[in-house]
Structure formats: structure tokens, C-alpha cells
Amino acid sequence: MPALHITNPISEQDLLKLRAGDRVLLNGTIYTARDAAHKRMAESLQKGEALPFDIAGQTIYYVGPTPAKPGQVIGSAGPTTSGRMDKYTPALLDLGLKGMIGKGYRSEEVIESMKKNQAVYFAAIGGSGALIAKSIKSMEVMAYGDLGPEAIYKLTIKDFPAVVIIDSEGNDWYKIGKQQFQEQTRNVEKFSSRISE
Amino acid sequence: MCREANFELGQDVVEAFQSALKKETSETGKDILEQLILNADIARSERVPMCQDTGVSVFIVEVGQDCHIAGGSIYDAINEGVKKGYEEGYLRHSIVDHPITREKSKGYNTPSIIHIELVPGDELVIHMSAKGGGSENMSALKMLKPADGLEGIKDYILSIVAQAGPNACPPLVVGVGIGGNFERCAYLAKKSLFRPIGHRSDRPEISELETELMEKINQLGIGPQGMGGNTTALDVKIEIEPCHIAALPVAVNLNCHASRHKEVRI
Incomplete structure (x- = not known):
């Protein structure tokens, strides 16, 4: 199936039609944030302060790019592991965050919150930072500039390749995709329990 | 050295991608492998890091016991080199000085992790790896019981x-340490990752185990x-060492597909 072209911020119509496993090319505007920026956003919310940008309807990309060389828009910019942001994510979803781009598993709490708030989680290819940088057309600091690569940047992207991992119904491609290729008959989830404690 | 490691993916890894591409039956999987090959090409030709996580620099330095290091500390010299290589090469500074307060380190991407091994001879061999955080986070060690055995x-x-x-960003290189003690076992797992892809253990029973595990992992x-x-x-790479009669330590150090290793011989 050819990749679907999706513009960010994502329309409700697009969001609801995306299904786990769909290959997409993302366009439009997204915001970067990783560990340190999430921590600061959570602290702001705790104090009752506003976030440094209006998160409603937006997409966050979990990335900490390398410094841009002269003449480059951005350095290498592949996804980081999303699970580290899980603790902070449900609060952002409640504020209207609609899209997340990263790599790796999400917690049950995040998936439940995504279903409740109708959001989608994409994975980009981890370790393909040089290639992904080609689809990033502009970059400007939005907030927390002192955090360097961990600051919040506003990015304009064109044909950024990704795969829908968790859709708004909570279907998880990491589970579905694996099942088709699982030849190993031993139950891997039970491996650890076989080992004496 | 640091720059080369981050810009130029080793030929062993590129060849492993190519041979995996021939065997892979998933359409998405093939697509990803193709993009990883393309990504490595871009990194090499444009002199940019293949991954934004340019890693912690891990060194294994083999110092010949007849070799004399003059003019200062070898630890300082290595860290100076890393600082220079990372900063001037537009690589990412990914080290915090304090693991709890998370204060950023003042020396650009240093200190490095440096293991020194004393060996016979008069050579100095520096092996360097740029080790990513995602795969390191999924690594683990367990003190098994001898009764748990091979199974x-x-x-x-x-x-x-x-x-x-x-x-951990698969396809992975899986490094395993078996034996030694608690800290030695983790080191063995790390050390095994410095062997090029396709290079099997010299011990026939371990080489066989590497092949068997490789097959089983790919059936997951x-x-x-x-x-x-x-x-x-x-x-899959395995290093073993003798251990205590009561112990069976096993460490699994995962490496993402960006298995970045370089070597300098002096």
C-alpha cells in the first residue's frame, strides 16, 4: 500500500482514518520535545502555568538532534525512545495533544489516554537521523533554548517517513506486526519466569 | 576516530543489512532496511552522523606491557580527543555529569568510558565504540543459578x-557475557560487541551457541x-570466562544497528 500523506496539525478526519501499520509521509508543522522539555512542561502544569506553546491539536516529535553544520537546517534528527516520556504524556493528551512521533513501546496508561483523547502515535526509523534530516525544511526555537538539543523547536517537515504504531482505537502495531512473523514456538513472555528466582 | 565512527558505518554492518534485505519477508521490514542503507550512504558522503544519538564513547585500550606512555595521562589524552572530535564534528553532547541532578557535563561529551587491558608486547591498540543510549537502556544482567544451565x-x-x-532499535547486535563475576560479566558482554559482525567465537561450542541463538532471535x-x-x-556474540562454583552470571548488552566501532594501532 502506498504511503498516506498526512498534514500536521492533523485533521480529525485524517486522525480517525489512520490505522496501526499504515505507512505515512508527514508534512506541515511539528514541535520537538524530549526528556528535559517534558519535565519542564510538567513542572509548569503543576504550578498552574501555561505551556510555552498551545499544544491543542499539535504533534510532538521526540528528538534531540545533533548540532547543525554550517549550511544545514538541522543536524541528524532521528527519533528517541518514547517510553521515557510516558510519565508526562497523559497530561499533555488531556490538553489536546493529537500526534506523537518517536520509537518504541508506550505504556498502558498512554494508550488508554490516547483512546480517550483520540490521538495517534507514529514511529520514525530509529537510527536513520541523516535521512530524516532531509525531510526537515525549517527549524526555530520555541522555548527552553538553554536546553540546547533538548529545547522545544518548531519544525516544518516535508514527506517525513513514519509508520502508525498506535491508532486512535488503541491498536498497537508492535503487537500485530510481530505476530505475523513469530515462528518461535516457545512462549517468550514466559521465558523469564522459567528462570528460578 | 569519533567522527569516522559516526559518519562511516562499518562495511561489516552494511553487508549485514544487504544480506538481511535478501532474507527479509516483511514489506515494512525491507523498506526499513533499504532506508538504513540509504541513511548510511548519506552519512558517509555528507559527513554527518548516521544517528543523532552519537553515543557515549567507550574505549578498550590494549596497552602492551613493554610500551611506555609519556607526557601525561592516557585517560586525559583520550578525553581530550573525544571532546575535540565531538565538538568539531558537530556530534551531540550527550553526557550529564551527575546522574541524579542531571547537570550537563562541562567537557563536551566526556568523560568517556575507558577500559584498559594490559597485554604482552609493545603496541598500543585503541578500540573505540560510539554506544547509543536506547539499546544500552534495554541491556540487562542476571545472576542465574548453575542449575538453570544452558537452557x-x-x-x-x-x-x-x-x-x-x-x-533498542533492531536489527540488533546482541553481545553476551557468560561467567566471570558481576562486573566482569557485563564487561565481557560489552567486549564481545567489539568483534566485527560475522566473526564467530574461536570456541566451537560457543560459536555453535551464537549461531543457534541468532536463529532463535530471528524467529521472535x-x-x-x-x-x-x-x-x-x-x-550474536558471546564471550565466556571461568566463574565461581555457585555462580552463573549472564549479561546481555544490546547494540542497535548503528554498530559503530573503530580501531587505531600505535
Whole structure:
């Protein structure tokens, strides 16, 4: 199936039609944030302060790019592991965050919150930072500039390749995709329990 | 050295991608492998890092016992080199000085992790690896019981790879240490990752185990980036050492597909 072209911020119509496993090319505007920026956003919310940008309807990309060389828009910019942001994510979803781009598993709490708030989680290819940088057309600091690569940047992207991992119904491609290729008959989830404690 | 490691993916890894591409049956998996090959090409030709996580620099330095190091500390010299290489090469500064307060380190991407081994001869061999954080986070060590035996070892290794799933950026290079003691075992797992892909253990029984585990891991279905497929590992490497009669330590150090290693011989 050819990749679907999706513009960010994502329309409700697009969001609801995306299904786990769909290959997409993302366009439009997204915001970067990783560990340190999430921590600061959570602290702001705790104090009752506003976030440094209006998160409603937006997409966050979990990335900490390398410094841009002269003449480059951005350095290498592949996804980081999303699970580290899980603790902070449900609060952002409640504020209207609609899209997340990263790599790796999400917690049950995040998936439940995504279903409740109708959001989608994409994975980009981890370790393909040089290639992904080609689809990033502009970059400007939005907030927390002192955090360097961990600051919040506003990015304009064109044909950024990704795969829908968790859709708004909570279907998880990491589970579905694996099942088709699982030849190993031993139950891997039970491996650890076989080992004496 | 640091720049080369981050810009130029080793030929062993590129060849492993190519041979995986021939065997992979998942369409998404093939697509990912193709993009990884393309990514490595861009990094090499444009002199940019293949991955934004340019890693912690881990060194294994073999110092010949007849070799004399003059003019200062070898630790300082290595850290100076890393600082210079990372800063001037536009690589990412990814080190915090304090693990709890998370204060950023003042020396650009240093200190490095430096292991020194004293060996016969008068040579100095510096092996460097740029080790990513995602795969390191999914690594683990367990003190098994001798009664768990070979089956317990295999089950443990498979369970760690299965748990890591997409998080460690498969296809992986799986480094395993068996034996030694608590800290030595983790070091053995790390050391095994310095062997080029396709390079089997000299011990026939271990070489056989590497091949068997490679096959079993690739039957887990995790596939490239955890999106399903039969390329979960590019290689499995095992190092063993003697251990206590009561012990069976097993360490699994995962490496993402960006297996970045360089060597300098002086």
C-alpha cells in the first residue's frame, strides 16, 4: 500500500482514518520535545502555568538532534525512545495533544489516554537521523533554548517517513506486526519466569 | 576516530543489512532496511552522523606491557580527543555529569568510558565504540543459578531481546557475557560487541551457541524497528570466562544497528 500523506496539525478526519501499520509521509508543522522539555512542561502544569506553546491539536516529535553544520537546517534528527516520556504524556493528551512521533513501546496508561483523547502515535526509523534530516525544511526555537538539543523547536517537515504504531482505537502495531512473523514456538513472555528466582 | 565512527558505518554492518534485505519477508521490514542503507550512504558522503544519538564513547585500550606512555595521562589524552572530535564534528553532547541532578557535563561529551587491558608486547591498540543510549537502556544482567544451565541461559537471552522489542532499535547486535563475576560479566558482554559482525567465537561450542541463538532471535518476529519481520538480530556474540562454583552470571548488552566501532594501532 502506498504511503498516506498526512498534514500536521492533523485533521480529525485524517486522525480517525489512520490505522496501526499504515505507512505515512508527514508534512506541515511539528514541535520537538524530549526528556528535559517534558519535565519542564510538567513542572509548569503543576504550578498552574501555561505551556510555552498551545499544544491543542499539535504533534510532538521526540528528538534531540545533533548540532547543525554550517549550511544545514538541522543536524541528524532521528527519533528517541518514547517510553521515557510516558510519565508526562497523559497530561499533555488531556490538553489536546493529537500526534506523537518517536520509537518504541508506550505504556498502558498512554494508550488508554490516547483512546480517550483520540490521538495517534507514529514511529520514525530509529537510527536513520541523516535521512530524516532531509525531510526537515525549517527549524526555530520555541522555548527552553538553554536546553540546547533538548529545547522545544518548531519544525516544518516535508514527506517525513513514519509508520502508525498506535491508532486512535488503541491498536498497537508492535503487537500485530510481530505476530505475523513469530515462528518461535516457545512462549517468550514466559521465558523469564522459567528462570528460578 | 569519533567522527569516522559516526559518519562511516562499518562495511561489516552494511553487508549485514544487504544480506538481511535478501532474507527479509516483511514489506515494512525491507523498506526499513533499504532506508538504513540509504541513511548510511548519506552519512558517509555528507559527513554527518548516521544517528543523532552519537553515543557515549567507550574505549578498550590494549596497552602492551613493554610500551611506555609519556607526557601525561592516557585517560586525559583520550578525553581530550573525544571532546575535540565531538565538538568539531558537530556530534551531540550527550553526557550529564551527575546522574541524579542531571547537570550537563562541562567537557563536551566526556568523560568517556575507558577500559584498559594490559597485554604482552609493545603496541598500543585503541578500540573505540560510539554506544547509543536506547539499546544500552534495554541491556540487562542476571545472576542465574548453575542449575538453570544452558537452557536457562538461552531463555534469559531471548527474554531480554523480546522485552527490548522496538526500543533498542533492531536489527540488533546482541553481545553476551557468560561467567566471570558481576562486573566482569557485563564487561565481557560489552567486549564481545567489539568483534566485527560475522566473526564467530574461536570456541566451537560457543560459536555453535551464537549461531543457534541468532536463529532463535530471528524467529521472535520482532523484525526491523520492531514492526514485524525475520531480521531481529544482525549477529550474536558471546564471550565466556571461568566463574565461581555457585555462580552463573549472564549479561546481555544490546547494540542497535548503528554498530559503530573503530580501531587505531600505535
